[in-house]
Amino acid sequence: MSHAEVPILKVERLSYRYPTGQIALCDVSFQIGMREVVGLIGPNGAGKTTLLLHLNGLLMGTRLAPRRGETASVVESVSDGGGRFEAENIAAGNRVPVEVLGMPVIPENLPEVRRIVGILFQDPDDQLFCPTVGDDVAFGPLNLDFPRDEVLRRVGEALAAVGLSGFEGRSPQQLSFGEKRRVCLAGVLACEPNLLALDEPSSNLDPRARRGLIEILRNCPAAQIIASHDLELVAEQCSRVIVLDQGRIQADGPSREILADEKLMAKHGLEVPLSIQYNLKLSPAPH
Amino acid sequence: MPGDFLDRYSRGGTICHRMSPRLKIILTVAVIVTCAFLPLSNWPLYGCLASLVFVALSLAEIPIAYLTRRLLLFLPLVLMTAIAVPLSRGFAGGWQTAGTVVIRAVVAFLAALWLVSTTPFDRLLAGLCRLGLPRLFAALLAFVYRYIHVLFDELARMRTAQRARTFKRPPGWRDWKGAVQLVGTLMIRALVRAERIHGAMCSRGWTGKMHSLD
Amino acid sequence: MHIADGFLSTQVCLGAGALSAGAIGLSLRKLNETVSTRTVPLTGMMAALIFAAQMVNFPLLLAPASGHLLGGVLAAVVVGPWAGCVAIALVLFLQMTLFADGGWLAYGANVLNMGVVGSLGGYAIYAGIRRRMPGPRGIVVGAVIASWVSVVAASALFCVEFSLSHYDEGFNLPGLFAVMTSFHSLIGVGEALITGGVVSYLLAVRPDLIAEPGSPAGAVAGLGRVVWSGAVAALAVAAFAAPFASEADDGLEAASKEVKIEGLVQEPRALLLADYKIPLPRFVSSAGSSDEAASGQSNGFWQKLSVSLAGVLGTAAILGITFALGGFSKSRIAPEATHAG
Numbered sequence: 001m002s003h004a005e006v007p008i009l010k011v012e013r014l015s016y017r018y019p020t021g022q023i024a025l026c027d028v029s030f031q032i033g034m035r036e037v038v039g040l041i042g043p044n045g046a047g048k049t050t051l052l053l054h055l056n057g058l059l060m061g062t063r064l065a066p067r068r069g070e071t072a073s074v075v076e077s078v079s080d081g082g083g084r085f086e087a088e089n090i091a092a093g094n095r096v097p098v099e100v101l102g103m104p105v106i107p108e109n110l111p112e113v114r115r116i117v118g119i120l121f122q123d124p125d126d127q128l129f130c131p132t133v134g135d136d137v138a139f140g141p142l143n144l145d146f147p148r149d150e151v152l153r154r155v156g157e158a159l160a161a162v163g164l165s166g167f168e169g170r171s172p173q174q175l176s177f178g179e180k181r182r183v184c185l186a187g188v189l190a191c192e193p194n195l196l197a198l199d200e201p202s203s204n205l206d207p208r209a210r211r212g213l214i215e216i217l218r219n220c221p222a223a224q225i226i227a228s229h230d231l232e233l234v235a236e237q238c239s240r241v242i243v244l245d246q247g248r249i250q251a252d253g254p255s256r257e258i259l260a261d262e263k264l265m266a267k268h269g270l271e272v273p274l275s276i277q278y279n280l281k282l283s284p285a286p287h
Numbered sequence: 288m289p290g291d292f293l294d295r296y297s298r299g300g301t302i303c304h305r306m307s308p309r310l311k312i313i314l315t316v317a318v319i320v321t322c323a324f325l326p327l328s329n330w331p332l333y334g335c336l337a338s339l340v341f342v343a344l345s346l347a348e349i350p351i352a353y354l355t356r357r358l359l360l361f362l363p364l365v366l367m368t369a370i371a372v373p374l375s376r377g378f379a380g381g382w383q384t385a386g387t388v389v390i391r392a393v394v395a396f397l398a399a400l401w402l403v404s405t406t407p408f409d410r411l412l413a414g415l416c417r418l419g420l421p422r423l424f425a426a427l428l429a430f431v432y433r434y435i436h437v438l439f440d441e442l443a444r445m446r447t448a449q450r451a452r453t454f455k456r457p458p459g460w461r462d463w464k465g466a467v468q469l470v471g472t473l474m475i476r477a478l479v480r481a482e483r484i485h486g487a488m489c490s491r492g493w494t495g496k497m498h499s500l501d
Numbered sequence: 502m503h504i505a506d507g508f509l510s511t512q513v514c515l516g517a518g519a520l521s522a523g524a525i526g527l528s529l530r531k532l533n534e535t536v537s538t539r540t541v542p543l544t545g546m547m548a549a550l551i552f553a554a555q556m557v558n559f560p561l562l563l564a565p566a567s568g569h570l571l572g573g574v575l576a577a578v579v580v581g582p583w584a585g586c587v588a589i590a591l592v593l594f595l596q597m598t599l600f601a602d603g604g605w606l607a608y609g610a611n612v613l614n615m616g617v618v619g620s621l622g623g624y625a626i627y628a629g630i631r632r633r634m635p636g637p638r639g640i641v642v643g644a645v646i647a648s649w650v651s652v653v654a655a656s657a658l659f660c661v662e663f664s665l666s667h668y669d670e671g672f673n674l675p676g677l678f679a680v681m682t683s684f685h686s687l688i689g690v691g692e693a694l695i696t697g698g699v700v701s702y703l704l705a706v707r708p709d710l711i712a713e714p715g716s717p718a719g720a721v722a723g724l725g726r727v728v729w730s731g732a733v734a735a736l737a738v739a740a741f742a743a744p745f746a747s748e749a750d751d752g753l754e755a756a757s758k759e760v761k762i763e764g765l766v767q768e769p770r771a772l773l774l775a776d777y778k779i780p781l782p783r784f785v786s787s788a789g790s791s792d793e794a795a796s797g798q799s800n801g802f803w804q805k806l807s808v809s810l811a812g813v814l815g816t817a818a819i820l821g822i823t824f825a826l827g828g829f830s831k832s833r834i835a836p837e838a839t840h841a842g
Contacts, residue, residue, distance in 0.1 A: 058486045111492060119490050125437050126483040129542075131409040131429040142499075143492030171409065173436045191491060319606050323511045361601065365505055371680045372667075384667055391507025392604070399506075399601045411598065423529060423540075424591075430545035431552065431591050438553040462560045463698070470554045470570070470695075471702035474579070478710050481546035485539055495538045 006102045007031040008116075008195045008223045014054060014097040016047075016061030016247075024050045025247045027064045032195065032223055039238035039255060040227040043269030046244045048227040049122070052197045054098055055225075056117040057110045063097040101194065115144060118193030118222075122200045124180035125172075133159070133175075133183050134168030140191040158190035159183075162216055178209030185216065195223045202230045231273040235259055243268055303347035303405040308414030315402040319395045326387075333390060340397045347405045357400060358393070365392045408432055422497045434477075442473055503596065504611050504659065506604025510666035517662060518609025524617045525590050528583040536584075544584040547576050548591035555592075559695050568691035573619030573655075574627060574648040575696045578640070579703070581712040582624035589616035610662055614655040622733035623651030629730045637704050640711065645697040649819045652689035654733045656681045657740035679808045682740040686811035690818040697822055741812045 009032040016025040024047050032038055040048050053059040096104035100116050103109045121127050130136035137158050141151040159165050162182040172180060181201070188196065201217070202210045210233075217224065217237060228234055234241060234255065241258045243251040245268040251258050258264065260276050274280070303311075318336060325332050344354065369385040369392075403411070409429065416425045449465060457465065509517075532540045551572035558567040572592070577585030590612045596602040603611045630643035660681050664674045703711055 053486070056490055058490065111494075114490055114492055119487075121483065121487055123480075123483070126480060127487040129430060129433060129484055129488065131412075131433060139488075139493075139498075140491040143494065143496075172433060187491065316605060319506050319604065320511060322507060323514075323606060357601065361505075364503075365507075368505075368508065371677060374676075374680050388507050392505040393507075395506030395604050395606075396601050399597070399605055403598050403601065408598070424525070427541060427545050427548070427587070427591055428594060430541055431548040431595060434546060434549040435552055435595070438549050439556075442553055442557070459560055466557055466559045467695070467698040467702050470557055471699050471706065473553065474550055474699070474703065475707050475710065477546050477550050478543075478579070481542040484546070485542040488542065489538060493538055495533065495540065 005034060008034050008036075008101055009055065009225070010099040010102075011054075012095065012097050012099075013064040014051075014061050015064045016050060016054065016059060023247055025054075025061060028244075028247070028249055030242055030249065030252055032225060034194070035221070035223055036240060037217075037224045037226070037238050039234035039241040040225055040244060041229075041231065041234060041241060041270060042244035042250075046268075047247045048244055049199055050247075051244065052119060052199055052225070052227055054105070055100070055195070055197050056114050056119055057098075057105045057107070058119075060105065061097055063095065115191055116193055117195045117197060118188035118191055120181075120185055120188050120196065120198045120201060122203065124177070124184045127184040127187065128172045128180055131171060132168065133164070133170045133172070136172070136183060137168075137187045137190050140187055144191065154190045154192070155186075158186040161189055161219070162186045163212060178205050178212070181205065181209075181213070182216070185213075189220070193222055195225070196220065198224065198226045198228075200228055200230075201226060202228065202233050231259065231270065232275055235273045235275055243270075245269070301346060301348050301405070303343060303401070306405070308406050308410045309417055311402050311406060312411075312414050312418060315398045318398040322391045322394050333394070337394050337397075340394060340401065343401050344397065347401060349401075349404050354397075354400070358396070361396055362393075365389055365396075422499065426497060437480075438473065438477055441476060442469070445469055445472060503593070503603035504607040504614070504662075506606050508604075508666070509607055509610055509662055511606065513662050513666045514606045514609055516609075517607075517613045521590070521609045521612035521617060524621065525587060525612065528586045528621070531583040532587065540584075543580055544587050545591070547580045547584055548588040548595075551576055551588060551592045552595060559691070561691060568688075568695060570695045570699075571615065571619065571652065571688075571692050572696075573615055574623040574644055574651055574692075575699060577620045577624035578627060578644050578647075578696075578700055579711055582621050582628075585620040585624060586616045589620045610659075614658050614662075618655045618658055618733055618736065619651045622654060622730070623647040625730035626650055626733060637708070640704060641697055641701050644700045645693045645822050646819060648693040648696040649686075649689040649815065650737045651733060652692050653682060653685050653740050653815075654736035656685035657736040660740070678740060679805070683807045683811035685740075686815035690815055690822075693819055694822050741808055 011031070012029050014025055014028040015023070017023050028051065040051070042048055050059065054061055096106055098105040100109075100113050103113060105113050128136050130139055134155055137155045138151050141154045146154070155168065156165070159167055162185050164179065164182055164186065167179075167183070172183070175183065185201075196217075198217075202213055205213060210230075214233060214237065217226075224237075226234065226238060238255045240253065241251070241255040242249060243258060243264070250268055251261075251264060256276070259273055262272055265272050318340065322333075322336060325336075366389065369388045372385045372388075373382050406414070409432075412420075412425045412428055416422060446469065449469065453465075456462065529540070532544065536543060551570070554570050554572060554575075557570065559569065561568050573585065573589050576588045579585075580588065593603055593608065593611050593615065597605060597608055597611075624647065627643035627647035630646060631639040633639070634642055657678065660674065660678050663677065700711070
């Protein structure tokens with residue numbers, strides 16, 4: 001992290017166990033600065049999606065206690081966000097493992113946290129639930145209690161940002177997969193988040209749509225954390241990369257270094273991206 | 288797949304399509320209610336109502352073939368229920384009642400068909416809301432409508448996959464089991480998806496409070 | 502099953518509509534109290550599921566035809582009674598608008614029959630059985646029995662609604678009951694089979710998805726449940742008993758004495774039937790001629806026979822299904838498992 005200001009995201013010793021008992025995340029710690037674009041890579045089942053769900057409180061993990069290997073009492077997965085972080089943890093002086101802009105991610109703060117952190121989920125059909133595109137993009141701003149004019153302004157701007165101006169009246173059934181994903185992104189952008197968490201944003205997109213998405217992300221001022229198998233995208237977009245495997249952080253550093261480390265990549269089910277293998281010139285260096 | 292039943296002609300350009308949804312709803316309900324109140328003996332008035340509906344249908348430029356097909360699907364059910372009346376009296380009577388019922392049902396059906404064929408579903412809902420339909424109920428309806436398409440797609444995919452590994456028509460028991468597994472798997476996937484949708488809603492600030500752009 | 506417009510009088514429609522609106526309002530309120538933010542996705546998805554599932558062809562084991570799911574009890578078992586009832590109401594609305602399946606005026610009656618009686622009422626029976634039979638077996642057995650009973654009860658309610666709409670037209674209510682009940686007894690068996698099958702499948706694969714009766718989504722207070730299940734059961738019983746009732750009416754009795762077919766007049770009069778008679782007007786008034794009465798009498802025999810057969814076969818089928826599915830249900834949940842996540 002290269003900024004001296006408050007990090008947009010601070011994760012400290014985050015641990016999470018599924019209701020079945022299986023450990024999903026263990027002792028995960030990292031920070032993200034205000035304008036950083038971070039890649040989150042790792043094999044399937046590493047816990048990338050689980051980690052992203054912690055960023056806005058859909059899941060609430062615990063902080064690994066100081067004693068080696070010992071976890072504090074496990075909290076059930078609470079996807080309604082109305083869950084609780086065990087009072088004993090706070091009372092015991094354990095800080096909440098996830099902090100957004102200095103705010104601990106606890107139930108009382110969730111409304112504000114969710115304005116700051118926007119998540120783009122993998123399946124657009126999970127996220128596009130309103131009858132029309134316009135309604136869906138307006139969903140976030142309406143929940144933020146903005147007046148009608150402000151909502152409409154945001155909808156227009158968000159749709160323009162993703163290149164779908166004029167799509168307000170369309171129904172989701174009429175859209176292609178790429179368009180659906182862009183509408184979902186617009187829905188998130190309309191809330192003007194400071195941190196964008198993206199779960200496999202380029203999956204299932206044709207090359208043109210994929211390139212379009214990369215452009216949109218490039219023009220987006222928010223900090224980003226991109227969980228992806230698309231290592232080329234990560235190489236192109238992200239200045240920093242975190243490798244997650246078996247719920248633990250295996251590496252965290254400049255993307256060029258990590259992505260070029262053949263042994264490291266192979267060890268965690270990944271490969272060195274072609275562009276780095278052949279030292280190809282990428283489009284304007286990532287910021 | 289019935290998926291294409293939905294909203295097939297509702298985005299046309301005729302005058303019927305352009306009418307306000309609220310007006311159309313009121314007209315349709317008026318026709319249905321009038322139907323219900325008219326005694327069968329009043330043939331001329333029934334004739335008027337029926338022709339009114341037919342005029343509306345032709346103004347909306349709904350293909351005759353489509354109308355006939357829908358009507359043919361509808362009639363057997365109505366006839367079956369209507370015939371129960373004379374049947375219950377050993378065919379010695381009750382024909383008048385049965386006849387009234389069938390005529391009313393057909394006229395009402397056509398009126399409703401007109402309404403639905405000229406109004407896209409979301410505008411229909413909006414019109415109903417302005418006429419008093421509770422917003423939560425309308426929101427639920429919109430949600431269901433949205434996900435019917437998703438589920439139909441999933442069902443179609445699962446069916447295709449199932450059929451790809453079915454070489455001849457299986458004996459009754461296994462055939463039934465296949466259908467049960469289809470529905471069961473669909474349910475599981477859909478309910479798990481509902482949980483994800485809930486997460487996505489909460490991520491954008493959902494608290495259960497209804498909002499609307501109008 | 503869907504009542505089209507034209508069958509019921511406007512007054513009956515409005516009355517049924519008022520009752521349904523009340524039930525839906527109550528269900529929505531209960532839902533918001535317990536699952537709040539989940540109300541829309543859970544109920545909505547269940548409705549979409551039932552809508553889609555109704556399109557699936559279930560080959561009937563004994564006949565070369567295929568059956569389809571109605572889904573009231575299935576919905577209630579999986580997401581609880583309140584969400585189940587609302588889900589059915591949503592499905593009915595969509596079928597009414599998109600398919601013109603079910604009339605606009607008759608919407609209230611349809612919701613009353615299939616949502617309130619079919620789902621809420623069916624759930625009451627299911628919950629009652631589950632209390633006596635804990636564990637996965639109780640779930641399957643409860644679902645099977647509740648499906649059958651609720652289908653028959655719903656058809657009985659339709660008969661009542663229909664007769665209330667046409668009572669001034671000289672009407673043979675018991676006869677209607679006989680026809681409807683026989684028919685729906687068979688439909689109920691199909692419904693029970695499908696519901697039982699799907700519930701067994703869910704129990705085997707994802708038992709955590711089925712709402713626990715004690716959990717907030719599934720809670721039905723003790724007294725409420727007893728009243729509900731009693732009412733539904735009463736409807737079902739009436740459905741079978743009603744065809745045996747008519748001849749007790751004075752008008753027909755007199756006519757029958759005239760024609761000397763008293764032998765055919767038999768009325769095992771349960772108290773329930775007497776209750777039926779009181780609020781309903783006497784619809785035998787204009788059924789004047791003795792010829793009509795005579796043919797009514799002889800047909801009365803066949804009515805009773807068909808209804809009895811339907812009842813016996815239906816019950817036997819249900820018991821058979823219950824044993825078969827209950828025995829095959831292999832589930833991983835322990836009897837005391839709670840609803841996860």
